[in-house]
Amino acid sequence: MAKENIVENxxxxxxxxxxxxxxxxxxxxxxxxWFTGLSGSGKSTIAFTVEHALAARERLAYVLDGxxxxxxxxxxxxxxxxxREENIRRIGEVxxxxxxxxxxxxxxxxxxxxxxxxxxxTLLAEGDFLEVFVNTPLxxxxxxxxxxxxxxxxxxxIPNFTGISDPYEAPLSPELEIxxxxxxxxxxxxxVLDLLAARGKIPAPTxxxxx
Amino acid sequence: MAKENIVENxxxxxxxxxxxxxxxxxxxxxxxxWFTGLSGSGKSTIAFTVEHALAARERLAYVLDGxxxxxxxxxxxxxxxxxREENIRRIGEVxxxxxxxxxxxxxxxxxxxxxxxxxxxTLLAEGDFLEVFVNTPLxxxxxxxxxxxxxxxxxxxIPNFTGISDPYEAPLSPELEIxxxxxxxxxxxxxVLDLLAARGKIPAPTxxxxx
Numbered sequence: 426m427a428k429e430n431i432v433e434n435x436x437x438x439x440x441x442x443x444x445x446x447x448x449x450x451x452x453x454x455x456x457x458x459w460f461t462g463l464s465g466s467g468k469s470t471i472a473f474t475v476e477h478a479l480a481a482r483e484r485l486a487y488v489l490d491g492x493x494x495x496x497x498x499x500x501x502x503x504x505x506x507x508x509r510e511e512n513i514r515r516i517g518e519v520x521x522x523x524x525x526x527x528x529x530x531x532x533x534x535x536x537x538x539x540x541x542x543x544x545x546x547t548l549l550a551e552g553d554f555l556e557v558f559v560n561t562p563l564x565x566x567x568x569x570x571x572x573x574x575x576x577x578x579x580x581x582x583i584p585n586f587t588g589i590s591d592p593y594e595a596p597l598s599p600e601l602e603i604x605x606x607x608x609x610x611x612x613x614x615x616x617v618l619d620l621l622a623a624r625g626k627i628p629a630p631t632x633x634x635x636x
Numbered sequence: 637m638a639k640e641n642i643v644e645n646x647x648x649x650x651x652x653x654x655x656x657x658x659x660x661x662x663x664x665x666x667x668x669x670w671f672t673g674l675s676g677s678g679k680s681t682i683a684f685t686v687e688h689a690l691a692a693r694e695r696l697a698y699v700l701d702g703x704x705x706x707x708x709x710x711x712x713x714x715x716x717x718x719x720r721e722e723n724i725r726r727i728g729e730v731x732x733x734x735x736x737x738x739x740x741x742x743x744x745x746x747x748x749x750x751x752x753x754x755x756x757x758t759l760l761a762e763g764d765f766l767e768v769f770v771n772t773p774l775x776x777x778x779x780x781x782x783x784x785x786x787x788x789x790x791x792x793x794i795p796n797f798t799g800i801s802d803p804y805e806a807p808l809s810p811e812l813e814i815x816x817x818x819x820x821x822x823x824x825x826x827x828v829l830d831l832l833a834a835r836g837k838i839p840a841p842t843x844x845x846x847x
Binding site for chain 2: 439440441442446447450451470473476477480483485486487488489493497498501511515518519521522523525526527528548
């Protein structure tokens with residue numbers, strides 16, 4: 426590149442680089458895939474599987490979940506309705522920044538209240554928020570109980586536990602609803618990948634990539 | 637790619653994709669460049685200039701500043717010492733997530749308290765936090781007063797204004813100190829780019845890219 430072009434590129438700038446420039450670099454579009462469902466429904470497993478599949482396709486994705494949020498950004502919040510609201514609000518704002526960077530954000534949170542999820546949708550541009558309802562019945566989640574949380578909740582050791590002592594408000598019109606009972610994790614992840622491709626967020630897979 | 641490889645790539649995953657995999661994709665390393673200095677010191681102008689220069693080199697960078705943080709994630713915080721601490725803590729946590737994604741984060745905040753900045757440094761892995769002290773004397777900042785804030789602070793219309801009615805604690809050993817009085821914005825930005833290359837965060841510029 427000619428020297429003067431570079432000089433031109435780093436002259437004094439008052440404003441941000443356009444999101445579209447980052448998206449061109451990444452060959453994808455920023456988007457928030459919001460996985461909601463009961464504890465044990467399979468949200469995070471599906472999100473991780475999608476993350477790995479996107480990495481294999483050389484797409485930039487990032488999972489936000491309880492592990493990296495509740496122990497970090499939101500380590501000063503509990504599980505009251507007010508704290509849950511602030512929890513989801515902050516995650517929504519962070520998701521928005523990631524989407525603006527051009528990243529495919531995979532946000533995996535119980536996020537039981539409809540209003541809180543809808544507020545996140547409102548934060549984002551039209552089409553940038555894809556709500557994925559991981560619809561696994563409570564009985565199945567409780568039977569799986571991978572972290573032993575339901576057992577503790579039934580014993581009264583965990584207050585405000587969604588599905589037991591706190592409500593879960595199912596999405597009314599999610600972009601995708603996954604019935605994990607009828608599907609393998611791989612097939613569930615494929616549904617999310619297909620949604621991303623259909624919405625033009627990632628390139629459609631080549632025939633070799635179609636499982 | 638063979639079909640079985642793809643199938644292999646999207647089998648059930650329990651954990652995150654490694655940060656190093658994202659960094660390989662991006663051909664850069666995640667890092668937080670933390671610009672600190674008085675209002676009007678030139679932090680954001682330098683950050684934006686660096687952002688544009690990185691975009692021209694096809695590197696993925698993102699500026700966090702008052703505009704996208706104070707009006708979003710931290711819109712429920714004021715300017716008391718406690719709120720400033722929480723403000724910087726949250727920005728630190730978000731910066732950490734971005735660095736983990738492999739992004740070059742350009743965080744531009746007055747961040748007047750040494751302890752708050754050092755706490756952010758502690759959050760991050762060794763070498764992932766590069767503190768850039770934009771050292772412009774108060775008199776110069778006040779003379780520039782691009783937003784008319786110093787005038788209002790002197791008139792008592794803005795309480796807790798750093799440099800006037802609130803302290804600014806200069807970094808003791810920043811990775812870079814920029815004296816904007818002696819430098820053009822371009823030259824200041826070059827110093828940051830050189831630091832990023834010297835620390836192995838971005839590829840060293842080709843000779844054609846050297847200004």
